[in-house]
Amino acid sequence: MAYTVGQVARVAGVTVRTLHHYDEIGLLSPSGRTSAGYRRYDDADLQRLQLVLYYRELGFPLEEIAAIVADPAADPAAHLRRQHELLTVRIKRLQEMVTAIEFAMEASKLNIQLTPEERFEVFGDFTPEEHEAEAEQRWGDTDAYRESNRRASRYGKEDWLRIKAETEDWGRRIVAALASGAPADGPEAMDLAEEHRQSISRWFYECSYETHTGLADMYLADERFTAYYENLAPGLAAYLNEAIHANAISRA
Amino acid sequence: MAYTVGQVARVAGVTVRTLHHYDEIGLLSPSGRTSAGYRRYDDADLQRLQLVLYYRELGFPLEEIAAIVADPAADPAAHLRRQHELLTVRIKRLQEMVTAIEFAMEASKLNIQLTPEERFEVFGDFTPEEHEAEAEQRWGDTDAYRESNRRASRYGKEDWLRIKAETEDWGRRIVAALASGAPADGPEAMDLAEEHRQSISRWFYECSYETHTGLADMYLADERFTAYYENLAPGLAAYLNEAIHANAISRA
C-alpha cells in the first residue's frame, strides 16, 4: 500500500534520481512523508507514475505531461485511449521506416541510386512531426545490437560479391523460366520466388511472406525496380510479382 | 550535387542549428566550404546524414553514432541490416505496450484491479533495456493528439455509465445465448462477439479481428478476466473465446 522511493524505482524501472527529479519539478510528488522525511508513495502515486512513464516514452516533455495528467477532464480510460492512439501512430511511423530500409536495401542490391528526397522522405515527411529522440539508451548493451554487430562484421567484400553472383544467377534462371512459358503461379516460378525470399532472409533480414509480397508490389510501383527487371526480360517484373504472390498464398 | 545548410536542413527535416552542432562535434562536417565560408554538403554527406538520423531516431547518443558511422568494417548494407533489426525490436516493444494498454482497458471496463508489478511490467521488464526517450517532440501539435484530446474530452460520466450499461446488457444476452444451448460458432454467439468488437471500436480504439482474438485469448489466460466471465455464467469465458475466434475467421 505504501512504498519507498527505492521500491517504486525498482518496480517502475526508473532510478531513484528520476523520482527525486519528478518530485522537485512537481510532476509526481509522493502523497506523504514519514516523520524522518522519507518519501512515501501510495497506489494512486503509482498509477500516476505509470501514466507519466507512458507519456514520457511517447516523447512528451515533462512539463506537458504535468498538464496532461493534471487535466481533470481526463479519466483513466481517456488516457488509455489517447495512449493507444499515440502508440498506434508511432508504430505506423516505425513501420514506414522499416519499409524505407527495405526499399534502400533492394536499391543497393540492384545498384539503383536514390535521390536525396527519397533518402529523407521518412524524416521530412512527418504527417505528424516526429523525431522522437527515443532517449539515449543502452542499446549498445542489448543482445540484438551485439548480434547485429557480429553479423555485420561477418560480411566482407567476398560475401558481397557472392550475393551479387547469386542474384545474377537467380536472375538468369527466372528469365529462363519466363522464356520457357512456365506459368507464374506454377511450381517453377514459385520455387524461384521462394528462393528469392530465402535469400533475403539469409543475407539481409527476416523476410516474412507478407514482407515479401510488399516487396513484390514495390517492384511494380517503383519504376526503377520495374526498369531493372524489365531490362533483364520484358514482362519479368509482372511475372515475378505474380510468382511471389502465388508463392505467399500457397505457403500460408 | 552540392547543397547549403538550409537546403540540407529542409530536405532532412532538421534545423540548421542541428547541422551546425553536428559540424562542431565532428559528427558530420560538410565536405567543403565556399570562399565566403558557407558550408557545402555533397551527396556523400547526405548519405552520412541519413545514417546519423536513423541511428539518432533509434536512440543512440551522438558520440556512439560517430563511432558507428565511422566504422570502416561497416558498409552501407551492414548499416541497413542493423537498422532493420533495431527497428524491428523497437516495434515489438511498442506493440507490447499496446497490448498492455488494451489489457488495462479491459481491466478498467470490468473493474478489475491491477497490481503495481503488472502496471509496470512493460517498463521494468526490458529484455533489452529501453526507455527510449524518443525525443521531446511536437506531439502537442499533431492531428492525432488533438483528435485524441477532442475525443477524450467528449466522454463524460454519462458516456461512461452508458458503456457500463451496454456492457451489462450485452453480458445478459450472451449468458442467455450460452444457456439456450446456442453453439459458440453459431450465428447468435458470433453476432454477440461482433457486437463486442464493435463496441470496443466505437468507445475505445480501433479493434481489428486480430486484436479481438488477442483479447479473447487474454480472457482465458488471465484468471481475473476468466473469473469475471465465469462469474456471469460457468463456461462463459471459453464460450466467448470460441465465439470471437469463430467470428474472426468467418469475417476474414
Add this chain to the structure above:
DNA sequence: GCTCCCGCCTGCCGCTACGTCAGGGTCAAG
C-alpha cells in the same frame, strides 16, 4: 545497547543535444 550497513535525504555540479538570440557578412533579384 551498540554497531553495521543499506537506504534515504538534500544540495550541487555535470552532461547531452540542441534552441535561441546577437552581431555581422553574402548573394541574387529588382
Add this chain to the structure above:
DNA sequence: CTTGACCCTGACGTAGCGGCAGGCGGGAGC
C-alpha cells in the same frame, strides 16, 4: 545599389536527468 533571404560564429539557456558528497535513519545481529 539596396533589400531581403540566407549564411557565419560565438555565447548563453534549457531539459532531464546522472552522479557524487555529506549526513541522518533503521533494523538485524552481537
